[in-house]
Amino acid sequence: MxxxxxxxxxxxxxxxxxxxxxxxxxxxxxxxxxKYASKADLLAAAADADxxxxxxxxxxxxxxxxxxxLKIVVRAGAGYDNVDLKSATDHKxxxxxxxxxxxxxxxxxxxxxxxxxxxxxxxxxxxxxxKGKRLGLQAYGQVGRNVARIAKGVGMEISAFDPYCxxxxxxxxxxxxxxxxxxxxxxxxxxxxxxxxxxxxxxxxGFDLITKMPKCGVLVNxxxxxxxxxxxxxxxxxxxxxxxxVADVKPDNAAVLEEKFPGRVFFTPKKMGAQTAEANINAGIxxxxxxxxxxxxxxxxxxxxx
Numbered sequence: 001m002x003x004x005x006x007x008x009x010x011x012x013x014x015x016x017x018x019x020x021x022x023x024x025x026x027x028x029x030x031x032x033x034x035k036y037a038s039k040a041d042l043l044a045a046a047a048d049a050d051x052x053x054x055x056x057x058x059x060x061x062x063x064x065x066x067x068x069x070l071k072i073v074v075r076a077g078a079g080y081d082n083v084d085l086k087s088a089t090d091h092k093x094x095x096x097x098x099x100x101x102x103x104x105x106x107x108x109x110x111x112x113x114x115x116x117x118x119x120x121x122x123x124x125x126x127x128x129x130x131k132g133k134r135l136g137l138q139a140y141g142q143v144g145r146n147v148a149r150i151a152k153g154v155g156m157e158i159s160a161f162d163p164y165c166x167x168x169x170x171x172x173x174x175x176x177x178x179x180x181x182x183x184x185x186x187x188x189x190x191x192x193x194x195x196x197x198x199x200x201x202x203x204x205x206g207f208d209l210i211t212k213m214p215k216c217g218v219l220v221n222x223x224x225x226x227x228x229x230x231x232x233x234x235x236x237x238x239x240x241x242x243x244x245x246v247a248d249v250k251p252d253n254a255a256v257l258e259e260k261f262p263g264r265v266f267f268t269p270k271k272m273g274a275q276t277a278e279a280n281i282n283a284g285i286x287x288x289x290x291x292x293x294x295x296x297x298x299x300x301x302x303x304x305x306x
Contacts, residue, residue, distance in 0.1 A: 096290050130190075
């Protein structure tokens, strides 16, 4: 069987070596398609692939149609909105992610940006400390749990809104559960977003929610840019000169926001949450192991298109 690693942004060499070892030890062939120039390259490489491992690469209906032998796609990372799940299901292709492998890397980036924000982007003026401040987590999954772990060490009070996580679980882990997203925003100095981009969540965070934040609130987004109503964000920053927005996902109106609100917004040049050597290796090798588990034993523990 042929396993294709299709990465416009390649894995680190050490991760590729680990992936190769897992795949070839299972008796499968590994093919690399790195830094490819066009979708045509991807379609050609996928034509006889039994499995595809990707990062942020788009696997849509056209790819599914071209990949006649395809059985599984594994996204090395937590998010999987770059894969057309409906088309995959229609083509009887299993789609999996690798939850938890990038979580610590993303959580550490959250705090890197938060500290920069509360210290006024290091512009030489007096900022504030995080100890004693209130942190709200919008979703309490793997990344949220890691953010909470770090926040406890800093001495923050932590609450979370996640309708899919039992209240008892949060309480056992020292997290204050809140009953609504509105309450989360209204009662926290810093809100960290960790929700996926779905039809229900896209553009769900806008003017009304953001302006509920307390004075000098900081909103942090290491999730997806699509969950932000960018016009609403701009209006909120205009209406509240005390608010800040920092993100690992550059909005479409980034240039406008940077010009209008200098010192109050910050965006990484590209999505960098998982851009650590450790996360790169962990996610890639986990993806390879999941491919082998499915092709060899039919194990689909992390399937997301059931």
